[in-house]
Amino acid sequence: MASRRSTRDDAENGVRFSRTIFIALIVMSGALIAFDQPDSRSQAFANFRAGFTDIAAPLLELAAQPVRAVKGIGPYFRRQGELAEENAELRRQLIEARYWEDIAYRQRDRIEVYEAALNVQTPATQDRIGAWTVADPRGPFVQARLIGRGSQSGVADGYPVINLYGLVGRVYETGQRSARVLLLTDLNSRVPVMVDRSNARAILVGDNSEYPRLDYLGRNPDIEAGDRLVSSGDDGILPRGLPVGQAVPTREGGWRVELYSDQAPIDFVWVWPFQPALGPEAEAEEELAPGMDGLAVEGVASQTDADSVTSDVPQAMTATNDTSAETSADIPGDTVDEAPNADTEPEDAP
Amino acid sequence: MRRPNERRRAPYWAALGCVLSVIVALLFQAAPTRLVEGIDIMPSLPLMVIFLWSGLRPYFMPPFAVFLIGLTQDLLTGAPMGVWALSYLVSIAVFRFRGEEGMPRDLPPIVIRFTGTLLLAHTIAYVAGSLIPGNPANLQPLIIEAVASILMFPLVAFLVVRNRRSSRSGFIGG
Numbered sequence A: 001m002a003s004r005r006s007t008r009d010d011a012e013n014g015v016r017f018s019r020t021i022f023i024a025l026i027v028m029s030g031a032l033i034a035f036d037q038p039d040s041r042s043q044a045f046a047n048f049r050a051g052f053t054d055i056a057a058p059l060l061e062l063a064a065q066p067v068r069a070v071k072g073i074g075p076y077f078r079r080q081g082e083l084a085e086e087n088a089e090l091r092r093q094l095i096e097a098r099y100w101e102d103i104a105y106r107q108r109d110r111i112e113v114y115e116a117a118l119n120v121q122t123p124a125t126q127d128r129i130g131a132w133t134v135a136d137p138r139g140p141f142v143q144a145r146l147i148g149r150g151s152q153s154g155v156a157d158g159y160p161v162i163n164l165y166g167l168v169g170r171v172y173e174t175g176q177r178s179a180r181v182l183l184l185t186d187l188n189s190r191v192p193v194m195v196d197r198s199n200a201r202a203i204l205v206g207d208n209s210e211y212p213r214l215d216y217l218g219r220n221p222d223i224e225a226g227d228r229l230v231s232s233g234d235d236g237i238l239p240r241g242l243p244v245g246q247a248v249p250t251r252e253g254g255w256r257v258e259l260y261s262d263q264a265p266i267d268f269v270w271v272w273p274f275q276p277a278l279g280p281e282a283e284a285e286e287e288l289a290p291g292m293d294g295l296a297v298e299g300v301a302s303q304t305d306a307d308s309v310t311s312d313v314p315q316a317m318t319a320t321n322d323t324s325a326e327t328s329a330d331i332p333g334d335t336v337d338e339a340p341n342a343d344t345e346p347e348d349a350p
Numbered sequence B: 001m002r003r004p005n006e007r008r009r010a011p012y013w014a015a016l017g018c019v020l021s022v023i024v025a026l027l028f029q030a031a032p033t034r035l036v037e038g039i040d041i042m043p044s045l046p047l048m049v050i051f052l053w054s055g056l057r058p059y060f061m062p063p064f065a066v067f068l069i070g071l072t073q074d075l076l077t078g079a080p081m082g083v084w085a086l087s088y089l090v091s092i093a094v095f096r097f098r099g100e101e102g103m104p105r106d107l108p109p110i111v112i113r114f115t116g117t118l119l120l121a122h123t124i125a126y127v128a129g130s131l132i133p134g135n136p137a138n139l140q141p142l143i144i145e146a147v148a149s150i151l152m153f154p155l156v157a158f159l160v161v162r163n164r165r166s167s168r169s170g171f172i173g174g
Helices: A019-035 A043-080 A083-118 A280-291 A295-303 A306-312 A315-329 B004-008 B012-030 B045-056 B063-078 B084-094 B107-130 B140-166
Strands: A129-135 A144-147 A160-163 A167-174 A179-183 A190-195 A201-205 A213-215 A229-230 A243-249 A255-259 A268-271
Touching: A019 A315, A019 B063, A019 B084, A043 A083, A043 A129, A043 A144, A043 A167, A043 B012, A043 B063, A144 A268, A190 A243, A315 B004, B012 B063, B045 B063, B045 B084, B045 B107, B045 B140, B063 B084, B084 B107, B107 B140
Parallel strands: none
Antiparallel strands: A129 A144, A129 A268, A144 A179, A160 A167, A160 A268, A167 A179, A190 A201, A190 A229, A201 A213, A213 A255, A229 A243, A243 A255
16 A cells, blocks of 8 residues: 555556555544544544545445345245135134224224323334334444434434334434434444343443343342333433343343343334423423513523523433433433533523 | 567557446445345455455556545444555555566466455554544454455456466557
8 A cells, every 4th residue: 555665666567556635544543532422422523524425325225126136035935825814814804803993993093082081191102213224234343223303204203113023222313314223233222121020220231242131130130030120211312112122030149131122133113203201391491482582582592591591400311411411422321320511502492 | 678668558448447346346345235235244345355456557557546546434334534544554555566477377476465454454444443532443243354355365466467477468468
C-alpha cells in the first residue's frame, strides 16, 4: 500500500502511492475510533451513521432477497407432502377461530359499554410497525439488526422490537428509512424483567453470549428452571408483559435466559410504538405548552426546563427520557441504574 | 514485459468488475445471509476482494479506496467507525505483493500471504475495538470469520489464478 519511498513512483507495477496520504488515513482512522465511542458519540456522527444506513438499506434489502429465496426453497419442498394435512387442520382451526372471533366482538362491545359507563381512560391501541431486517451485523463489536423502516414509518429510538415469539431488542439508532435494533444479547443491553409466576424482578444483561444473564435477582429469588420471564416495564421504556424467555440455571449458581425470540430467525419483526405513561409534571407541561405563544412560551420553557422536570418525575420516567435523548447518538446503557440526564427533554420521550 | 503506462490503461470493464465485486462483498458481509440456521458463518469477503485486487491491479486499490471500503464496512455493520478502515489499511500495506510481477501465479504464496493479512487485520480490529471503554470486542465471531476466510480463500484464489494463467493478457484484461 504505502510506498517505501515517499511521494515517488512506486516501481512496483508502476503504481504511485503517497506515503503522506497513507499516514494521514491511518491517523484519520485512529481519530475516528477515538471519537466514535458509543458512550460519547456526537449527534453529528449519529446523524451521519443514520443517513448512511438510510442510503444503504435499499441495497441491503436487495441483497437479502436472493438469500431469503434460497432459504425458502428447502422448507417449501419439505412441506409439499404435508400440505393436504395442514390445509385440513387450518380449515378446522378457522371454523374454531370464527367462533372465538364472534365471542371477542361481543366482549369488545360489552367492554366499550362498561368503559363508557365508568369513564375509564385506557391507553390508545398502538399499531405495530412491521419491518424486514435488511442487515445482520452480528459482529465482534455489536449485536444489532438493521431494519428497513425508520422515522418516516413512525419508528423512534427506544421502541421495543418483537418477533413472532418474543422480545428481540430495542431501537437505538433511527434514520428516515432505516433503524438499528440493539439485540438483547448485546453487551450494552439492559432490560428489566420479572418471573411471570412469582413476579420476582431482575435485570436481563446482555454479554454477547447466546443466553443473556440475569442480574440483581435478590438474595432468595423465587425463580425456577423453565420459569417464563417477561418484561416488567419497570424502566418505563418497555411495556409490561412482553415475553422474553425461559430461565436456565448455570453451574455457578446464577441464572441465564433462553430467549424466545431465538426460536426462529429474526427476519421479520414488529416495532412497537410504545408510549409510556407520562408523569404528572410532564403531563402538566404538555398541557401548558400548546396554549402558550410568543414570549409566554419562552417563559414557561425556561421555568420548566429539563433540569426541573427530570428532577421531579419518577425514576422510570427519567430513565425513559434519558434513553430517548441519548439513543440517537448512543447505544442505550443501563437505563435502570443510571442517574437522570440533566440535558434531556421530556418531549422527546418515545 | 510491458511498460508501466500500458499497465495503467485498464479496461473499463476491469474497473467495473472491481467496483462491483467490492459492493457485492460489502453487501453480503452485512446482509442477513445465514444459509445455515443458528450458525453465523461469514468469511471476510471485503478483505478477500481488497487483497486480490491489490495484487492484480494495485492502482485499483490505493490507500484511500481501502480506507473507504473499511469505513463502509464499519457503517454497515454498526462497528465503531475506523476499526476496519485502520485494520485493512495496515494489513494490506504490510502484506501486499511487491515487485515487478505483482501477485505470483502460484496458489501457495498467495494463500500464505492472505493468511498473514487476515490475521493481522483481525488482530488490529480486535485491539482497536477493545479500546472502546466498556465494550470489549467479542473474540468468537472474529475467530469464526477468520477460519471461514482461510477455508474459503483458496477456492477464490484458485479461480483467480486459473483465469490469470489461461488469459494471454492476464486476469481481467490485464
